[in-house]
Amino acid sequence: xxxxxxxxxxxxxxxxxxxxxxxxxxxxxxxxxxxxxxxxxxxxxxxxxxxxxxxxxxxxxxxxxxxxxxxxxxxxxxxxxxxxxxxxxxxxxxxxxxxxxxxxxxxxxxxxxxxxxxxxxxxxxxxxxxxxxxxxxxxxxxxxxxxxxxxxxxxxxxxxxxxxxxxxxxxxxxxxxx
Amino acid sequence: xxxxxxxxxxxxxxxxxxxxxxxxxxxxxxxxxxxxxxxxxxxxxxxxxxxxxxxxxxxxxxxxxxxxxxxxxxxxxxxxxxxxxxxxxxxxxxxxxxxxxxxxxxxxxxxxxx
Numbered sequence: 001x002x003x004x005x006x007x008x009x010x011x012x013x014x015x016x017x018x019x020x021x022x023x024x025x026x027x028x029x030x031x032x033x034x035x036x037x038x039x040x041x042x043x044x045x046x047x048x049x050x051x052x053x054x055x056x057x058x059x060x061x062x063x064x065x066x067x068x069x070x071x072x073x074x075x076x077x078x079x080x081x082x083x084x085x086x087x088x089x090x091x092x093x094x095x096x097x098x099x100x101x102x103x104x105x106x107x108x109x110x111x112x113x114x115x116x117x118x119x120x121x122x123x124x125x126x127x128x129x130x131x132x133x134x135x136x137x138x139x140x141x142x143x144x145x146x147x148x149x150x151x152x153x154x155x156x157x158x159x160x161x162x163x164x165x166x167x168x169x170x171x172x173x174x175x176x177x178x
Numbered sequence: 179x180x181x182x183x184x185x186x187x188x189x190x191x192x193x194x195x196x197x198x199x200x201x202x203x204x205x206x207x208x209x210x211x212x213x214x215x216x217x218x219x220x221x222x223x224x225x226x227x228x229x230x231x232x233x234x235x236x237x238x239x240x241x242x243x244x245x246x247x248x249x250x251x252x253x254x255x256x257x258x259x260x261x262x263x264x265x266x267x268x269x270x271x272x273x274x275x276x277x278x279x280x281x282x283x284x285x286x287x288x289x290x291x292x
Contacts, residue, residue: 022206029205030196038193048201055205115192122189138189169180 005071012062021062025055028072031139032079038134039083041123050086054079069148073141077149080131114172121171129164136161 003011003020005027011020032054036047058065058078065074122130135146136157143161147154180188236243250258 018206018209021209022202025202025205026198029198029201033196033201034193037196051201052205052208056208056210059209114188118188118192122192133189137186138193140190165182165185168185172180172185 006067009062009065009067009071012059021059024071028075029055031072032075035076035134035139036079036083038122038138039080039127039131046086050082051079054082057082069145072139073145073149076135076139076141077151080149117172118168121168124171125164125167129160129167132157132160133164133168137165 003023005024008020008024011017012024029051033047033051036050036054037044040047040050054075058075061078065071122133125133131150132146135141135149136143141149143154143157146161147157150157
């Protein structure tokens with residue numbers, strides 16, 4: 001029988017069992033790295049460095065995980081904080097020039113196919129909308145969970161998801177049913 | 179225009195599973211050394227300091243503590259037993275509260291807010 005996240009966490013807490021923590025990393029690495037790749041606009045190297053830092057931070061602070069939220073939600077929060085701290089250091093947080101970034105993305109160079117257009121459109125969203133859309137629509141978090149991860153009001157999450165969705169739909173209008 | 183459901187499905191499909199490719203091994207290699215020994219060391223230091231502090235208090239108190247113990251021996255045995263039992267209950271209650279706070283599964287089970 002496969003152990004649950006709670007079982008593995010209990011083993012880490014009881015015996016500092018690094019093998020159990022390794023299993024937790026194996027289970028959640030894809031979603032955490034995927035989230036960070038979206039946040040860093042597909043900078044794979046930076047995203048993986050941040051994901052590694054996030055998991056190490058999670059291990060050090062696992063005693064503060066109270067089981068009130070899903071373990072993955074707790075991990076996303078740590079990962080998002082790692083990203084924010086890094087972005088602050090690089091002076092990229094929110095203050096990033098979105099118009100300049102959009103200009104860098106030449107629509108003519110985008111490969112054909114909905115997936116490519118979708119990822120391209122996602123990358124064009126402002127950081128706060130992209131983060132909310134990735135957490136809620138791509139990773140299946142509820143608005144409430146996303147609000148906890150991002151440490152912002154629930155209403156703001158809903159607004160960001162709604163706006164992000166509308167922009168994506170407008171960008172991808174050509175793919176819809178005629 | 180694409181509807182919400184289709185958009186969400188496309189977003190999920192557009193995020194494929196990322197192969198581990200040695201990532202977990204790198205994380206494990208960079209984890210801090212298990213802190214089990216240091217916790218034991220800390221416990222021993224605390225215990226040693228408590229014993230040392232008690233010894234110093236006994237020496238510095240002159241005959242006060244010894245006289246107190248002698249006076250206690252004059253009390254009826256049932257009173258001493260009640261006193262010891264009461265102390266045990268108080269300490270035990272604090273220990274249970276502390277244990278529940280430190281154990282999320284039990285805390286969730288009892289639905290207690292501390």
